[in-house]
Amino acid sequence: MRIGLLGAVEAWPDAPGTAVPLPGLRVRGLLARLALDAGRPVGTAALVDDLWGEQPPDAAGNALQALVSRLRRAVGADLVGTEPGGYRLRIAPDAVDALRFDALAADPARLTEALALWRGPALADVRDLPFAAAAADRLDERRAAAVERRAALALGSGGPADLDALTAQLAAAPLRETTAALLARALHATGRQADALAVVDRTAARLADELGIDPGAELAAARMEVLRQAPARPRAAPPAGAPVSSFVGRDDDVRRVRTLLGTHRLVTLTGPGGAGKTRLSREAVDGEPHVRVAELAPLTGPEQLPATLLAAVGGPELQLRASDEAAAAVPDRLVAALTGRDTLLVLDNCEHLVHAAAALVDLLLPRCPALRVLATSREPLGVPGEVLHPVDALRGADAVRLFVDRAAAVRPGFALTPQVEPVVAEICRRLDGQPLPIELAAARIRTLSPAEIAERLADRFRLLTTGPRTAQPRHQTLRAVVDWSWDLLAEPERAVARRLGAFAGGATAATAERVCSGPDVPDVFDALASLVDKSLVVAVPQAEGPTRYRMLETIRVYAVERLDEAGERERAEAAHLAVVLELVEEAEPRLRGPGQLDRLARLRAEAEEIDVALRRTVAAGDSAAAHRLAAAMGWSWMIRGLLEEARRWFEAVHVLDGPAPAAARALVTGYLGISCVGGVESERGTALLADAIAIVDTLPEPRHPLLDLLGPGTDVFSGRGDDAIRRLSHEATDPWLRAFALQVRAVAAENDGRIDDQRRLLRAARALHASTGDRFGLGMAVHSLGELEEVAGDPVAAAAAYDEAIVLAEELGNDDRIDFLSRRAVLHASQGDRAAACATLRRAEDASDGSAPSRWTIAVSRAGIERLTGDVDAARAAVAVASAGLRQLEDEAGLAVAQRKAWVGALRAEIELTAGDPDAAQGPLADAVAAALEARDGPVSGMVAEVAARLLLAHGDAEGAALLLGVAHTQRGALDLGSADVLASLAQVDDVLGPAAAQEAQRRGRELPRDDGLAELERAVAAVGGTYVRRR
Incomplete structure (x- = not known):
């Protein structure tokens, strides 16, 4: 498209x-x-x-x-x-x-x-x-600038300009002096002096009539050229100094800078030391006529600047040790040297002379209309009309390419192998994608492997000390690069910069003011803004929320060193912890209501700060602060699907000795127990939940609502009854708590095959979740209702529910969207829409974080889609991936996989039945039955029984198939009437047995107690191809 x-x-x-x-x-x-x-x-x-x-x-x-x-x-x-x-x-x-x-x-x-x-x-x-x-307007302006630039290039090379384009543009914008001047020059070049003067005079008259101003210098100069019939000037030679190494990863920057130079007269490349501003400036002006370069890095004082510029543009150099009159004459001589000359002047490395450079540029630009300036500096010049181009970090692949290019130059034969590539990528990431540090690291390839370089980056300032001998001293070591910038700071700027080192991923203006303030800093925000200007701090606008201010990692490491030297680290990190605790504890209760998305956005923005606060408190053994942080973050991790991260922190905090607030300890213990239950550590999870419940019993009310849910929820799933959860769902004053109590009851009803109760409870939970504004609970309830609609044979209602749940999950950005999208994709396939199924599954893949559960879900769904749309070979390949992923689910995620084994076995059997090979289906289905017996999950057992009915029909046992359809009904609470295969099985048993006999066999299956029904399922599948005694 x-x-x-x-x-x-x-x-x-x-x-x-x-x-x-x-x-x-x-x-x-x-x-x-x-x-x-x-x-x-x-x-x-x-x-x-x-x-x-x-x-x-x-x-x-x-x-x-x-x-x-x-x-x-x-x-x-x-x-x-x-x-x-x-x-x-x-x-x-x-x-x-x-x-x-x-x-x-x-x-x-x-x-x-x-x-x-x-x-x-x-x-x-x-x-x-x-x-x-x-x-x-911005687009039209760029078009106009392009028309003008094309004309200027044509005239500069002695070729014809596009008179029609210039005429049309001036007609559309009759007060645009640049276009008028170019059109006049183009007409003059073709010998049409009268027409050229008419263009100039007509434009001047309109300027006077409509704006009350005189023509600018450029239009006036064009008029004089026409009157004098001045010939075209010869093209100047480009500056000396061709690069001797390759230029990597800056093609977009070069194009952008060239575009800016075509439309603006002062462009400044800004960025930290080592970003590649000098090299970019040379590449951007390559091929331009009339380029002159002034190298400012060697200058030690502003008094040297005018003479350096005069020498660069080709005027007679003056020695400023002479009289004051001679010094004062230099700016006038510069103007004289530049007047009437199309010149692109490159001012390289302005930061240590920024005020003097700004004053001189501000003098020259108005008086020299044909002058353009490209400056490089760690901070803007601050001159009217200046346009900035920040020189950002190299992107990942470009940074790696630069490392490999420079490494191969010092160690011939060095190549990027699959084993080396991730290590090099990590080196480049930790060096912020900055070219100079990457080149310094690559130079170490002579004596160290990439892995050894990566390991030594913890002491990067000792490691990266091998720059070219011919480079400026400040570019020969990484420390010298940062020292140069640091030494240019005022003391309040240094104080704020070193205290910003307490932040891992950046600060807002408000949090910076909390952590960086002190008697030595009159105004934190002014100092912060100055650090942004000087490229030591990057201002990162956010799509939602306040601007963040972050340091490159190298500068942050340097700042932390200075923080230690100043003896301020403990105070700064304590202030940082206070800010983070206030943030997470204020956000936590609002994650269960209408402010959910806003607070999640804040927590996402501060994720690195929360992480470093947890690391510091755990490392310091600060049990109280660590428990408060983990307890406040627990629900956020849960609703965003960050279960592995949550488990890691709960484990680390739980083992800390020392006092901690009882409520926080109960929450951390309870969350850890929940993360273990249903996994390979279920027994430990049960014990942890018991510990948490014991603490809850000592706490006064009101308590955190999740704590009130722990005991009743544990009773339900441990077989101790549902009296407490029923009371909670009816009597709790907190609607959020009532909603989740209803949802716990709905899960229990699902497992027991009480599908009508499940539907009623989910509808009540959905209404409460909608009233509280909790998208997480609402999404779960709505999606579960969609599954019930699908089983009931209403794909339209199921699709509407799935789509609503997908939107809710995408707003939260959690992993549920992968499950929801995958289920929606399979529903598309069941309705014969393969294109929509594949597109929806691609959305799930795009949302996936690559974790083992996500990979498994997508593989199972792909297998289902391929089976339903008739490609059994592709289905077999996909289900093989899902089958292999079962071990990864145990190893990587610590999940118990009985339910998933049942799904995979049943799906493998369905694929073979679809392919017409019932003998090949028997083994996988036997595996599925064994897993279903272990899982004791009603919907899973019902699904396996439905597939087993198909297998028995393929072997000619219609009565056994009808009996298993009845078993499936009892296990799930209903047959899956949204499945074409189940509907076909029902029709086939009716055809073979007759409706009355078929109904009778199904009745017998439905009336079997649940355990007996599972035993019947096991016997039936084991006896396929042989004989067995069926219950009557």
């Missing part, structure tokens, strides 16, 4: 041609807004603001979801992805004409190709939407 924004908003299946119908203004606007950020998520709140502005509809989230659904129907469901808190257009930037235009326009040789993408004014049919006018 390709998206067109350069004109009316359109979508084409592959290339421009027959457009896909896009119904409605806001549907087109939604597509356009997502396409502007193709491949990146856009937050829900931002989309609502952009599409409705200050008048959003009631239930704006639902309205947006409806738009998304309409857009998916138009362009395909898999093109518009759901992300936590927003949506993403799953398309490459190159497939959006506006983004492709930017990429092409960055290359001077492809400007004509770029301009050919335009079909009319940008976003022509959605400009009435709140976001569109400004976005369209």
Whole structure:
């Protein structure tokens, strides 16, 4: 799919041609807004603001979801992805004409190709939407700049400019002086002096009439060139100093900088030391005419700057040790040297002379209209008209490629093997993707293996000390790189920087002020802003929530060293812990109500800080703080599906000696018990739950609602009865607690095959969850109701429930969405829609974290889809993956797998029955029966019995099949009427036995006690092909 924004908003299946119908203004606007950020998520709140502005509809989230659904129907469901808190257009930037235009326009040789993408004014049919006018203006401005740049390049090389394009552009923007000046020069170059003067004079008159101003310097200079009939100036030679090493991973940056230089007169590359600003500046100006480079790094004082610039641009150099008059004359000589000359001046390494460089640039740009400046600096110059291009870290693959390139240069034959690649990737990640540290690390390949380099990065400042001898001293070691920046800081900036080292992943302005304040810092935020300007701290805007301020890991390590030297580490880390405790304890109760998504977003944003606070408290043996942190985080981990992370922290905290708040200890012990029950440590889990319940009995009310649920819930599943959980579901004052008590009762009813009770309890739980605003509980209840609708033979109602549950899980960003999407995919397949099934399963794969449970769920679902849509070979391959994954479920996740073994065995049997090979089905089905007997799970046992009925029918035993269908009914509480195979089995036993006899056999099966029914199932499958005594 390709998206067109350069004109009316359109979508084409592959290339421009027959457009896909896009119904409605806001549907087109939604597509356009997502396409502007193709491949990146856009937050829900931002989309609502952009599409409705200050008048959003009631239930704006639902309205947006409806738009998304309409857009998916138009362009395909898999093109518009759901992300936590927003949506993403799953398309490459190159497939959006506006983004492709930017990429092409960055290359001077492809400007004509770029301009050919335009079909009319940008976003022509959605400009009435709140976001569109400004976005369209930006796009139109870039088009105008490209037209001008193409004309300037043509004129500079002595070729003809596109007079039609310039004329049309000036007609559309008659006050645009740059276009007017270029058109005048182009007409002059073709000998049409009168027309050229008419263009200049007409533009000048309109400027005076409409704006009351005189023409600017560029238009005036063009007029003088026409009057003087000045010939074209020869092209200057490029600066000396060709690079001697490869340039890796900065192609996008080069294009972007070239684009900026085509539309702005002052561009500054900013970034930390070692980011590659100097090299990027050289690559960006390669091939440009009239480039001059001023190297500022060797300068020691601002008084040296003017003469250095004068020498760079080719004017007569002056010695500033002479008279004051001579020194004062240098700026005027610079202006004289640059006047009338198209010049691109590169000012490299401005940070230590930033004020002097800014003053000189501010003087030169207004007086030299043909001058453009590309500066590199660790902080902006702060001159009016400056445009910044931050030089960010190299992306993962590019960083690895740089390491390999530099390593091969010092150790010929070094190559990236599958064993080495993850180690190199880890080195690059820990070095923040910064080119200079990566190159210093690669130089160590002469004496160390990648694994040894990775191990020694804990002491990176001792390790990375082997820069080129010819480099500036500040680029020869990693410590020198950071020292250079640190030494340029004022004392309050140093204080804030070293205290920021207490944060692992960054701070908000508010948390930084809490941790970094002190008598030596008059204003923390001012110091923080200055650190951002000086590239020691990165400001990272968030889609939702406040901006975060983070340090690169190397700078943070350096800051922590300085924090230790100042004797402030203990105080800073204590302040950090206080901030984190306040955050998590304030959020915890709100995770069970309407503020759930907001608090989850805050906890996600602070995940690294919570993690480091837990690590510090556990390492220090601070039992009280560690228990408070883990107890407050427990429910968040649970509803986000972070079960392995939760288990790891609960284990670490549980073993700590020392006093801890009793409620926090009970929660940690209870959470740990819950994580063990149902796994390979079920007995331990039961004992831990008993310990937790004993603590709960000593606590006053009101208590954490989960603590009130522990005892009654344990009674139900340990066979001690359901009196307590019934009372809780009726009498608890907390609606959240009542809802989960109902849900516990529903699970018990499901296991017992009481399907009507299960449905009633789930509906009551759903209503309570909806009233409290708890999306986690609501999603579980709704999905379970969907399963019941599917079993009842109502695929439409089941699909609606699954879709609702998927939306809820995607809003939470938890692992339930993988299960929910997988179940939805199989439902698509059961209705004959293979394309939708595969697309939905791809969504599950995209959401997967690659864990063993996720991989298993997706493999089982794929096997089911392939079987239902007729590809038994593909189904066999998929179920083999699922079967192999059972051991990983035990080893990696510590899960008991009896239920899953039953599913896999039954599915293998179904595949063979579908393939027409009942003999091959008997073994897997016997395995499934054995697992079902171990699991004692009603729905699983019912499903296995239904498959066994098919097996008996394939062997001609219709009476035995009917009996097992009755057993399945009792085990689950109903037959699966949503299964075409079950319906076929019912029809076949009716045909063979006659309806009355079939019903009688099923009745006998239904009336068997549950244990007897399982025993009958075991005997029937074991005796396939032989004889056995059937119950009558």
